[in-house]
Amino acid sequence: xxxxxxxxxxxxAFRALCRPFANTWVNLAGYRRLGxxxxxxxxxxxxxxxxxxxxxxxxxxxTRNYRHRRAFQLSLSHSELPRSEWTKPEEDYKYLQPLIEExxxxxxxxxxxxxxxxxxx
Numbered sequence: 001x002x003x004x005x006x007x008x009x010x011x012x013a014f015r016a017l018c019r020p021f022a023n024t025w026v027n028l029a030g031y032r033r034l035g036x037x038x039x040x041x042x043x044x045x046x047x048x049x050x051x052x053x054x055x056x057x058x059x060x061x062x063t064r065n066y067r068h069r070r071a072f073q074l075s076l077s078h079s080e081l082p083r084s085e086w087t088k089p090e091e092d093y094k095y096l097q098p099l100i101e102e103x104x105x106x107x108x109x110x111x112x113x114x115x116x117x118x119x120x121x
Contacts, residue, residue: 023089032087033080034071039096040064048107052099060095
């Protein structure tokens with residue numbers, strides 16, 4: 001199943017076909033209207049994401065907290081940012097995803113190492 005998913009992801013014709021729907025979906029989600037990025041929406045309760053967030057540099061943590069607080073305040077007041085302050089598509093990059101993948105690989109490696117069975121000769 002994973003190979004089928006990779007085939008679709010690597011197929012440029014399929015991606016070109018899905019891109020208009022993806023852009024519409026992102027616009028309907030509304031998180032950019034609050035000044036958030038996609039990685040700001042990930043659940044922080046999981047240990048992998050908590051570890052990834054702890055590996056962010058101080059400036060990125062501060063801007064992430066600022067975006068969260070501003071979005072929360074806008075949500076409470078039932079308002080949105082002015083259109084000029086919305087998160088632009090080029091600003092909505094995955095800043096946390098590489099760290100999540102790194103932490104996940106480390107966890108898998110640790111589990112594989114801890115589950116090794118030693119056989120004495």
